[in-house]
Every structure is written in structure tokens, then in C-alpha cells.
Amino acid sequence: MKIGIAYNLRGEAETDPSLPADTDEEFDSPETIDAIAGVLEGGGHQVSRLGFGREILERILDDPPDFVFNIAEGHRGRSRESQVPALLEMLSIPYTGSDPLTLALTLDKDLAKRVVSSRGLKTPRHLLLDSLRLLENDDLRGLRCPLMVKPSYEGSSKGILLASRAGSLREVNEQVRRLFSNYGGPVMIEEFLGGAEFTVGVIGNSPPRVLGVMMIRHRTLPPEDFLYSLEVKRDWENQVEYLAPPPIDDSLLRRIEHLALAAYTALGCRDVSRVDIRLHDGEPHFLEVNPLPGLSPEYGDLVIMARKMGWSYERLVLDILDHAGERAEEERRSAGGR
Ligand SMILES: Nc1ncnc2c1ncn2[C@@H]1O[C@H](COP(=O)(O)OP(=O)(O)OP(=O)(O)O)[C@@H](O)[C@H]1O
Ligand SMILES: [Mg+2]
Numbered sequence: 001m002k003i004g005i006a007y008n009l010r011g012e013a014e015t016d017p018s019l020p021a022d023t024d025e026e027f028d029s030p031e032t033i034d035a036i037a038g039v040l041e042g043g044g045h046q047v048s049r050l051g052f053g054r055e056i057l058e059r060i061l062d063d064p065p066d067f068v069f070n071i072a073e074g075h076r077g078r079s080r081e082s083q084v085p086a087l088l089e090m091l092s093i094p095y096t097g098s099d100p101l102t103l104a105l106t107l108d109k110d111l112a113k114r115v116v117s118s119r120g121l122k123t124p125r126h127l128l129l130d131s132l133r134l135l136e137n138d139d140l141r142g143l144r145c146p147l148m149v150k151p152s153y154e155g156s157s158k159g160i161l162l163a164s165r166a167g168s169l170r171e172v173n174e175q176v177r178r179l180f181s182n183y184g185g186p187v188m189i190e191e192f193l194g195g196a197e198f199t200v201g202v203i204g205n206s207p208p209r210v211l212g213v214m215m216i217r218h219r220t221l222p223p224e225d226f227l228y229s230l231e232v233k234r235d236w237e238n239q240v241e242y243l244a245p246p247p248i249d250d251s252l253l254r255r256i257e258h259l260a261l262a263a264y265t266a267l268g269c270r271d272v273s274r275v276d277i278r279l280h281d282g283e284p285h286f287l288e289v290n291p292l293p294g295l296s297p298e299y300g301d302l303v304i305m306a307r308k309m310g311w312s313y314e315r316l317v318l319d320i321l322d323h324a325g326e327r328a329e330e331e332r333r334s335a336g337g338r
Contacts, residue, residue, distance in 0.1 A: 003040050003321075004050040004065035006072040006084045006095070007033055012052075020182040022230060025156040026073040028296070035297040036069060039317040056084065060091065067328075068095035069321060071292055078153040079104040081292060094328035096320055098291040102268040106289050107153045109188055112267060116286050119266045121259060123286040124278075126190035128152060132180040134173045146192040148227070149175035151183045155290065157230045159183050165192050165227055193287075194224030195279025198246060200260035201293075201302050201309075203272050204323045208264055210257045211316075212309035214301065215246035223279075236299060244308035256284045263289055271324045274302050 008027040037047045048065060050056045052072050068088055074080030082100030089100065098106070106112045113123045125143055129135075140147075147166050151159040159179055166172040172189060179187045201211035218226040219241055226232075232239050246253070260275040263286050274293040277284045294300035297313050306316045 001045050001067055002048065002063075002065045003045045004048045004060065004068045005033060005036055005040075006050045006052065006056055006068050006070045006088075008052050008073050008075070009033070012075075020159075022156075022158045025158050025230070026154075028071060028294075031298075032071075032294075032296045032300075035313065036071070036295060036317055039314045040069065040321070042314065043318050043321070052084070056087070060087075060093070064091070064093060066093075067321075067325065068093055069317075070095045070097050071295060073155070073292060078108045081107050094324070094332075096271055096324035098268065098270045098273070102270070103291055106267050106269070106273075106291050107155065109150070109288050110152050110186070112288060113286070115266055116263050119262060121262055121266070121286055122280075122283060124148075124191040124193050124280065126188055129176060129187045129189065130185055132176065132185065135169065135176065137169055140169070140172075140189070143189065143191055145169070145172075146194075147172055148188075148190045148192045149179065150188050150190065151179055152186040152188045154183060156294070157228065157233050160227070160229050162227065162229050162231055164229065191280075192227075193278040193280040193285055195282070196223050196246075196248075197226065197228060198256055198277045198279075198284070199301050199305065200256060200275045200277060201272075201305050202260055202264045202269070202275060203319060205270055205327045208261060208269070210260060211302075211311070212244045212305045213246055213253060213256050213260075214242050214244035214305040214308065215248070216301075217241045217243060242301075242304050242308065244305045252282070252284075259284045259286060267291075270327060272302075272320045 010024050010027045010029055012024055040047045050059050070084055072084040074083040081103035086100040088095045110128045117123050145167055149164050149166055149172055164175055166175050176187055197216045198213055200213050202208050203211045216228055219239055256277055263275055264273050269291050274290045276287040293302040
């Protein structure tokens with residue numbers, strides 16, 4: 001099969017010095033594109049690098065691929081992850097991963113949490129601030145400190161620093177100011193959950209299944225002081241321990257898996273996703289889902305988890321492609337009559 005890879009490369013955003021330093025944190029390195037291409041070629045496919053923007057348009061029109069392996073995060077705004085899938089749908093080219101609606105919905109943490117909680121699933125209470133203003137105690141509408149102050153639609157911990165956990169109204173306001181000046185709004189203020197943190201790999205469709213549950217634990221800090229911030233992610237080798245399977249009892253493991261699968265289904269995720277979960281009073285709560293999980297062969301959380309669960313990088317990438325292929329075939333067959 002002729003497979004094109006759609007992606008954004010780190011460095012794309014470097015030309016604008018007015019943007020914050022983590023502007024292209026979500027984007028991929030050439031090593032990741034090479035690794036994915038290597039696996040696809042090893043699987044007998046002919047691979048083309050499509051990139052993003054004008055390039056992808058020109059390359060697809062010039063030599064249309066049969067299938068696209070999509071890891072493009074897109075540019076600007078909360079619908080940015082939908083840009084490539086929308087283009088591919090317009091051209092009837094099948095691709096890996098979720099559709100434009102799910103990618104937009106899940107990038108917007110406020111909307112994703114509303115859908116998840118409408119299914120009776122637990123997620124920390126939050127409020128959304130659309131424009132910059134300094135808050136008074138009453139504005140917190142009963143939310144209790146410590147509070148997590150984060151951008152409503154960023155990923156890869158962009159904008160999330162250790163200081164994002166605010167212990168007082170004054171600290172909340174400091175973070176609100178910082179986020180509006182670096183990223184614009186909206187800003188989400190969410191109750192900080194001080195229990196253990198997990199990320200869950202979910203793969204496949206009808207039914208999806210859990211690839212693994214990984215506990216993310218700081219080497220020295222207790223969970224109530226830990227957040228998987230940008231500083232920590234950039235220094236993960238020194239600061240974090242990844243435990244998969246996690247050292248927890250079976251009943252808790254089942255509840256974490258159930259929440260991840262239920263959130264994946266509620267949000268319409270396809271083929272693969274990574275669901276972030278934290279405990280509060282021993283109960284798993286949904287934080288967010290990443291339907292375009294990082295696939296760096298070295299530091300991608302899903303890749304690390306898969307490796308710990310006995311999956312090679314090759315198997316992970318080819319499995320995503322297989323699930324997407326079967327799903328696309330199923331969609332083609334069921335649309336055939338229309
Ligand atoms: N309400 C919360 N309570 C406790 N910790 C939180 C909360 N919200 C976020 N965090 C911490 O901040 C980290 C990053 O938050 P979140 O997953 O929302 O951001 P992200 O940038 O989308 O992450 P990703 O890198 O997975 O795309 C979480 O992994 C968690 O450690
Ligand atoms: Mg996350």
C-alpha cells in the first residue's frame with residue numbers, strides 16, 4: 001500500500017520570537033517520522049512524507065496515497081487537530097485515528113469533560129474563564145484550593161508548569177494572568193486531584209481494548225505535590241518512574257480501565273488514544289484524552305507503556321495501522337449502499 005505520513009515538525013514555529021518557548025512542544029522530531037516510516041516500510045508499504053500545510057496539499061494532489069498515517073497536530077485554534085482529517089475526508093482518503101469532530105472535541109478540555117460527565121463518569125469539577133479578569137473568592141463557585149490552572153485547549157503540557165497548581169486565590173490569579181498573556185484564553189480552573197496518576201493506552205474499535213495502564217510517579221515527590229508539568233516531562237529520565245502494569249489492586253485496575261474505555265467511547269475515539277486519569281479519594285477521575293498520542297520511539301508515553309507491556313514499537317505502529325485499515329474497510333462497506 002502507498003502510505004503517506006502527515007505530521008508537523010518541531011521548528012516550524014520558531015520563526016516568530018513573540019510566541020512562547022513551548023509553542024511547538026506538540027510537534028514531532030524528524031527521528032519520530034523516520035521511526036514510523038521505517039516500521040511502515042518494514043511492513044512492506046511504500047511510504048511518502050506528506051508533512052503539513054501547502055506541502056501536504058501539493059503532495060497529495062500530485063501523488064495521492066492509498067492511506068494516511070496521521071500524527072499532524074495542526075496550526076492554531078481548538079480545531080487544529082482536525083485540519084488534516086477534514087482534508088482527507090474531503091478527498092476520500094482513509095487515515096489512521098479519530099475523525100475531525102472527535103479531534104476537535106477532545107482538544108477542548110472543557111467540552112470533552114462535559115461529554116464524559118454526561119455519561120456519569122467522574123472528572124474533577126472545573127470552571128472556564130473566557131476572558132482575562134482577576135477573580136474574587138465568590139467567582140470560584142465553591143471550587144476548593146489547590147486548583148489547577150491550565151489552558152483549555154493545549155497539549156503536551158504546554159503552559160502547564162509546577163506553578164499551575166495554585167494553593168490560593170492569589171496564585172490562581174497569577175496563573176490566569178500568565179496563561180492569558182502567553183496563550184490567550186480560555187483558561188480552565190479545575191480542582192487539583194492529589195492521588196496517583198495513570199495514563200491508559202486504548203487501541204482498536206468495536207470493541208476497543210486497553211493496551212496497558214501505566215502509573216506515572218515522581219521519584220521523590222508524593223502524589224499530592226506532583227504534576228506532570230512541562231519541566232517534569234522535559235526531565236522525565238531523572239524525575240519520573242513509569243510503572244506498567246501499575247502496583248495497584250485488581251479492583252482499582254478494573255475501574256481505571258473501565259473509565260478509560262468509557263471515555264474513549266463517549267468521545268468517539270478511533271484506532272488509538274491515551275487517556276489521562278488521576279485518583280481522588282481512591283476513585284479514578286478523567287482528566288483528558290489524547291487521540292493523537294505522541295509516538296516518539298524514545299519518550300512517547302504510549303510507546304514507553306507499550307514496551308513495558310511487551311509490545312515492540314513495530315507492533316504498536318502496525319497495530320494502529322491495522323485497526324484503522326479494518327475500520328476504514330468496514331466504513332467503506334457500510335457506506336456502499338448509500
Ligand atoms: N485537575 C488536575 N489535578 C491534578 N493534576 C492535574 C490536573 N489537571 C492536570 N494535571 C496534571 O497536569 C498534567 C498535564 O495536564 P493535561 O493532561 O491536562 O495536559 P496536556 O498538556 O493536555 O497533557 P498531554 O501531554 O497528555 O497532552 C497531568 O498529567 C497532571 O499531572
Ligand atoms: Mg495529558
